Amino acid sequence: MRIGELSRRTGVAVPTIKYYVREGLLPAGRLTSPNQADYDDSHIRRLRLIRGLMDVGGLSVSVVREVLAAVDAPEEPVHKVLGAAQEAITPPTVGEPDGLDEARRAVAEFIRRRGWRVDPGHVSAEALAVALATFRGIGHGAFEEVLDDYAVACERIAAADLAYVGRQVDVDSLVESVVVGTVLGDAVLSAMRRLAHVDGSARQYEG
Amino acid sequence: MRIGELSRRTGVAVPTIKYYVREGLLPAGRLTSPNQADYDDSHIRRLRLIRGLMDVGGLSVSVVREVLAAVDAPEEPVHKVLGAAQEAITPPTVGEPDGLDEARRAVAEFIRRRGWRVDPGHVSAEALAVALATFRGIGHGAFEEVLDDYAVACERIAAADLAYVGRQVDVDSLVESVVVGTVLGDAVLSAMRRLAHVDGSARQYEG
């Protein structure tokens, strides 16, 4: 198909598609003549993935580029893909909050306590430390008391995620499901957590 | 204290503080003369809250303004504050994905199945529907099979969150903890989920 049809079938404007190609998010179409190119279903799928990562996952163009590079890396083991995806989507810390070192120690202790096989210097551990330090900085240090409840929940979620990923048959789907599950799974989880808040709040304060 | 000290003690540049005052995020200092104002600890605390919501929670200035309006609303019941916070932080849907109506029905059925006391038209239910429709659109509709595992985890998380909120003694802290727990709690949860992924992946694929 040509670019007009690709645009119609995905709802993405033609200049935007061209922009994504320039930015390296979307492979160019196969040229059939100097100014005609052919796009196929893989382009439709890729475009939908791009818009999903941006609109639902809130990723920027440059982060989407990195994430897709991880998706396209041929035959990387799951552990590598997961690491690359996490590195890509974790935004660099903006302003170091006070008490970050103490929070880092709390996170290291937390990881040890749970017996998790994670390097305490991992980007996601650092992200957790930044969040905890921020809690403390605004006078909500006691939030740390719920960490273990969160951890139990996360263990269950991670098990479900890994089971879902493991169910994929071909390698491409598997790798993509790691990335998609990581990014869009966050959106699902936070939306669902909010629904559970509403439910709990209704039970506790209304009925 | 004067604005220079406020800047030094929070790490926020003076022109930025003025900008936040202009934008209605931060109350102006108490004027002691036409060009001198006095700031106190409440300004420090508020500034840290603003930066936390922006840097860790990823909120925009306009969303922070709405969220803080909910925090400042005097004596609203928890249920109202929670609803206002959720409305404020839920970004308007960018581009409606295909199959959204079907996803809405799946969400309504999910809520019914869990027995949650939530209006299926709630903003967070809509956000969940958008995420699920996006999963389907990129060929990962089977992700819905993990929804119930997520739900069990979310019920546990929400219970912990409500217990934490209920532990606050004064009304101001309580209201603030609802907002902070909703926004920054997301950051904690997604960081922790990723750590659990790394752990699970290490166990499954390495050892």
Add this chain to the structure above:
DNA sequence: CCATGATAGATAGCCTGGCTATCCGGTCAG
């Protein structure tokens, strides 16, 4: 009591990110 540095408030400008508009020579379909 005055020189120096900080201050409030207002206005204008800067920079990044994500598009969007325009143009050009060329292609294709009826």
Add this chain to the structure above:
DNA sequence: CTGACCGGATAGCCAGGCTATCTATCATGG
């Protein structure tokens, strides 16, 4: 053959989050 469409390139637009500059005005140490 003609009018819609195309690929590729360049330039422009707009929102968001600051940042710089200016004008009085204030405060305080010598």
